[in-house]
Amino acid sequence: MKIDRLIGILSILLQQEQVTAPYLAERFEVSRRTINRDIEDLCKAGIPVVTQQGVNGGISIMEGYKIDRTLLTSSDLQAILAGLRSLDSVSGTNRYAQLMEKLSVGASDVIAGNQHILIDLSSWHKSSLAPKIEMIHGAIEQQELLEFTYFSQKGESQREIEPYYLIFQWSSWYVWGWCRKRRDFRLFKLNRIVDLSCTREKFEKRKVPMPDLSAEKVFPQNFQVKALFTSECKWRLIEEFGRESFTEQEDGSLLFSFGFTDRENLLNWVLTFGNKVELLEPVEVRKELLQIGEAIQKKYKTEK
Numbered sequence: 001m002k003i004d005r006l007i008g009i010l011s012i013l014l015q016q017e018q019v020t021a022p023y024l025a026e027r028f029e030v031s032r033r034t035i036n037r038d039i040e041d042l043c044k045a046g047i048p049v050v051t052q053q054g055v056n057g058g059i060s061i062m063e064g065y066k067i068d069r070t071l072l073t074s075s076d077l078q079a080i081l082a083g084l085r086s087l088d089s090v091s092g093t094n095r096y097a098q099l100m101e102k103l104s105v106g107a108s109d110v111i112a113g114n115q116h117i118l119i120d121l122s123s124w125h126k127s128s129l130a131p132k133i134e135m136i137h138g139a140i141e142q143q144e145l146l147e148f149t150y151f152s153q154k155g156e157s158q159r160e161i162e163p164y165y166l167i168f169q170w171s172s173w174y175v176w177g178w179c180r181k182r183r184d185f186r187l188f189k190l191n192r193i194v195d196l197s198c199t200r201e202k203f204e205k206r207k208v209p210m211p212d213l214s215a216e217k218v219f220p221q222n223f224q225v226k227a228l229f230t231s232e233c234k235w236r237l238i239e240e241f242g243r244e245s246f247t248e249q250e251d252g253s254l255l256f257s258f259g260f261t262d263r264e265n266l267l268n269w270v271l272t273f274g275n276k277v278e279l280l281e282p283v284e285v286r287k288e289l290l291q292i293g294e295a296i297q298k299k300y301k302t303e304k
Contacts, residue, residue: 002038005030009038010047018058129173132190136175139163139198143205146177148196150188153264157181159188162203169213176211187211221259223266226281229254233276267292 048062161177179186231252246254260266
């Protein structure tokens with residue numbers, strides 16, 4: 001990508017007194033004409049690049065423009081590398097590591113050195129998720145429509161969207177785009193997308209609002225829950241909802257209080273604790289839980 005190459009050229013110029021166009025052309029595997037156009041673009045962007053003809057000529061940045069010979073410190077590069085590696089963990093490529101190599105020319109110890117921050121954004125669905133991310137990424141760059149089947153609580157539907165952003169939020173990947181079926185911007189969870197394909201049909205880019213990803217918007221607390229847990233459930237409550245979600249009682253039990261978005265998720269979550277929890281509120285959900293328990297008991301009492 002051109003922007004990657006421009007960043008790489010700038011990094012080299014900031015770390016070396018002078019380089020030649022043939023050197024840069026070989027380094028980035030492009031023609032000298034392309035390098036010349038890149039130098040012109042850097043100049044237009046306000047970077048004082050100087051070219052000198054002749055035997056001892058070359059390309060350099062104007063004297064006095066830089067205080068240091070490096071654009072970024074080693075710590076800066078280490079932090080960037082951690083972020084770029086996290087993107088490679090889901091993309092299925094080495095694109096971001098290659099970009100890091102361009103950024104760290106002359107500082108190979110950053111690439112090979114000790115890494116104390118390791119971020120892996122992949123999931124159990126990595127084999128199916130990576131191709132989706134790559135296809136969506138390409139469609140966004142080329143402004144091409146995407147088609148897919150989408151599964152939600154409301155059922156299965158066919159969608160065609162104009163993709164604008166890939167988003168990692170709430171431990172999951174989403175695509176934000178204009179849905180032609182709903183005639184509005186929508187957020188789609190990648191794990192619920194199947195049969196994804198790029199139509200190659202171009203679309204004209206719209207003015208895109210950023211999605212509201214606040215917890216209040218994505219997970220509205222429609223059900224205020226109170227439940228009594230045994231003490232052995234403490235680790236799960238802390239991990240999933242935080243230490244402030246419950247108060248310890250005199251007998252060691254845990255009085256839990258939190259808000260849930262929908263009834264189904266609440267029921268499923270409570271059932272994962274078996275007999276280690278008693279749901280106190282909402283009363284109507286407590287009754288429904290009793291009915292589920294009776295149905296389960298009836299099913300398992302039936303002899304095969």
